[in-house]
Amino acid sequence: MGELFYLKECSSTNDEISRFLLYEGSDFVCVYTFNQTKGRGQYGNSWASAPEHNLAYTLAVNTSNFTVTDSLFNYYTATIIRDFLANLTESPVKIKWPNDIILKNKKIVGILIEKKKINDQNYFIIGSGINILQEKFEVSNAGSLLTQTGKRFDLENFVSEYHDFLMEKLKTIPSEQEIIDRFNSNLFRKDEISVFEYEQGRQNGIIRFADEKGEIWIEMEKDGLQSFYHKEIKLLY
Template sequence: MSQLFYLKACSSTNDEISKFLLYEKSDFLGLHTFNQTKGRGQYGNTWASAAEKNVAYTLAVKTQNFKVSDYMFNYYTAIIIRDFLAKLTDLPVYIKWPNDIILKNKKIVGILIEKKKIIQSNYFIMGAGFNVLQDNFDEISNAGSLLTQTGQRFELEDFTLKLHNYLTEKLKNYPSEQEIMEEFNRNLFRRDQVSVFEIKKERQNGIIRYADEKGELWIDLENDGLQRFYHKEIKLLY
């Protein structure tokens, strides 16, 4: 059973969903708003969102339902969000390691997954911010939306309902860890292409080879050869 709740405005759907979990018993509990005022990203980053133009969505699922590692769950979340958007737009959509979603070289989704214990149950709290109708990103040159990248205007409520139904269905039967890794790497942004990276404030060319089961990214660097990196140790410039 799944449920989807709506708030007219909130600071962060990842924070607010805990209040709903105190009273609801669904296997999949979703919360969304079109006006998130203090969205959070990975490692303390903020996620700015224009009111009534984008979707902030969080899905809470019990960790006991998933017999995979946290890294695998993170990867699989990125995969199914990528798949949903690829089917919706009929365009190539990629995953920028570790879990941003890229459409036509612009970031259109940021994902934040946390684990929380609420009333003796452990949950994966899957939060994602979707740029849907926003058409101005000021100085954020690598950000875009479904509108800017496809020219299509999606109705926010309909978009969210389809998203929620798709994710909950895909999470009921997840693939093996090997299949998750293969699918993640198949859709990895800039894989096997020469790219520019920033490492300790210095730039160097390199080629992304693959992500591994430990959450690390392997890059063949022009000067240093094949190296592995964890998030925030290296920055892809695009």
């Protein structure tokens, strides 16, 4: 089921994973902590986490096990993390493009996927920060499993179940079309009127779909159907 390593504290599990890959020959190696001090999000964003309340988990998987594109691998990863949390909470869980996980309109998971070459092997480095027991946040759109469900989950049990679930789902990747369809079927605020900020200013729009290249297509109120890459547009919610 892959190597699983616990760290009492670290700056970033995505950074720490490299030193474990130097010694482990497994195609699946994981590092996790409940006290990450300098978590990183997508495109240089930070990911703050209260100690002993949340999970920072990074899984390294050998890219030779997968034939899909990087964008589709990102979609699939976000989808299976969503699936795990939807099963656990028995609640509707959505994916905010490109890969934040939303529960009852609050972000509870941030995902950072990087590609690294270590010991002449290429790996997908899948980092996920999951808010589990934290109750107060500096930003209004953040939440946790506790705030959104009222349930207190045991951290160690959560990690064990989460790790086993990801291992099982990463053994076999579905077809490219199934990945795209599943991602879009769980897309946050799809086919709903939303407010966006981009270079043209603030405008209403409707998310229609995400494509195989990793772009999102939004029908803007004034400018019609357009595609955007991450950081080119911001959904306000």
